[in-house]
Amino acid sequence: MNYTKIYNGTAITPSGLIKGATVVICGDKIEEVTTSNVSVPGALKIDAKGKFIAPGFIDMHVHGGGGHDFMDNTVDAFLAISREHAKYGTTAMMPTTLSCEKQDLLETIETYEKASPLNQEGAQFVGLHIEGPYFAMNQKGAQDPKYIRNPDPDEYHEILSSTKVIKRWSAAPELPGALQFADALKEKNILAAIAHTDAIYEDVVKAYDAGFRHATHFYSCMSGVSRRNAYRYAGVVESAYLIDGMSVEIIADGVHLPTPLLKLVYKIKGAAHTALITDAMRAAGMGEGKSILGSLQRGMEVVVEDGVAKLPDRSAFAGSVATTDQLVRKMIELAEVSLPDAVKMITETPAQILGLGHLKGSLTKGRDADIVIFDNHIRIDTTIVNGKVVYQNQAPVLSIP
Structure with missing residues (x-):
């Protein structure tokens, strides 16, 4: 299976904000959301650079x-x-x-x-x-x-x-x-x-x-x-x-x-x-x-x-x-x-x-790997659909206060 690891961000989850979060994607599904920078050998690594990691x-x-x-x-x-x-x-x-x-x-x-x-x-x-x-x-x-x-x-x-x-x-x-x-x-x-x-x-x-x-x-x-x-x-x-x-x-x-x-x-x-x-x-x-x-x-x-x-x-x-x-x-x-x-x-x-809550809408294990990364002005950095990066903004990185 193809793995993607998104790390060094603040995840927006149903239980609240998780700073220093890592989101692990396996294929087209979310496998893990954690505060640890877990090792995922062979994964595509995406550094969120302090930005927010949210459901798509x-x-x-x-x-x-x-x-x-x-x-x-x-x-x-x-x-x-x-x-x-x-x-x-x-x-x-x-x-x-x-x-x-x-x-x-x-x-x-x-x-x-x-x-x-x-x-x-x-x-x-x-x-x-x-x-x-x-x-x-x-x-x-x-x-x-x-x-x-x-x-x-x-x-x-x-x-x-x-x-x-x-x-x-x-x-x-x-x-x-x-x-x-x-x-x-x-x-x-x-x-x-x-x-x-x-x-x-x-x-x-x-x-x-x-x-x-x-x-x-x-x-x-x-x-x-x-x-x-x-x-x-x-x-x-x-x-x-x-x-x-x-x-x-x-x-x-x-x-x-x-x-x-x-x-x-x-x-x-x-x-x-x-x-x-x-x-x-x-x-x-x-x-x-x-x-x-x-x-x-x-x-x-x-x-x-x-x-x-x-x-x-x-x-x-x-x-x-x-x-x-x-x-x-x-x-x-x-x-x-x-x-x-x-x-x-x-x-x-x-x-x-829409009756899709079991598939989409939250950073939860087993949900579709639809994820967006954005800064504190809601400017989009990365869009991921079913585990695949479909958009990345090449603009200069902005730090979050």
Whole structure:
């Protein structure tokens, strides 16, 4: 077996920070996390040089990056996005679609199936996330309205029977037929998530009981308190706070949610029920200017400025250009979250939400050897996926005070 030894770092583990740690990898699994600089004959040795050694970052909602979108429906696009995000510490990702025609979605599924076994140089794919097209029209955000529709049993049963790679599907639970849709997802062990929705509390309780256990890009494109015929109703935001078992995900880029809301989500839901996501579109890792949300052929033109993608009329955000290292950094700087909790929200928590906690999300013996090394400014030094180094930063080493 091939061994790798990472030493002289501070490991971020479920039991706390371990200074002077050594992490031993055997093949594609973590074999040991210890305070001793153990001898591992023949191992590839990586000196962490006093930096942090953490579980690899898991991005459970990402559309693209590096000039590519998953809905370009090419293997090259899938692999390029994987490599791009690995530079920022992402070791596992859930490719995400947008509302589209059924045929486009079937092509994306087919492309995922072709690209996944070829993905050896970047972040691992851990399942496909279907976002849409079953959404509330007035909560469409940057989703193209011509594709938005109510759940269609013939359509979704055909899609679900065509593949086993779908692991998550986001929809509005108040739509006609949405609860039956949730039943179909539950039969396939697919995570049902609430998104682009005008549901009220009573809708959400029924949806939760039917299997909608997660809230997609929390606060974005979802209902809060509303008035109907003079009476106030709690929306999805309040419902997610009230239902202890419901997990949420936030785009912690410092733009989509202001500092007070980042703090509020953390205070109420906590690190164990809050995942950090990039929701990144193709312009992530690129400069500002015009870009395309969705496929190059049928996507929507957007503009990237002020650290976010916007619709051309500036009426709504159109996905983020964030990377996972930025999410951790912003939660520490803006929300005043501790480093261990910020890391937990991008590692252990998404792993648990996705049912991957037995494989990923922590520096624990037997877990997948997905590891990232970074400095005290969350600047990525090394990214390791399944025991293989896929990225190393050649920038000068910075000492930690």
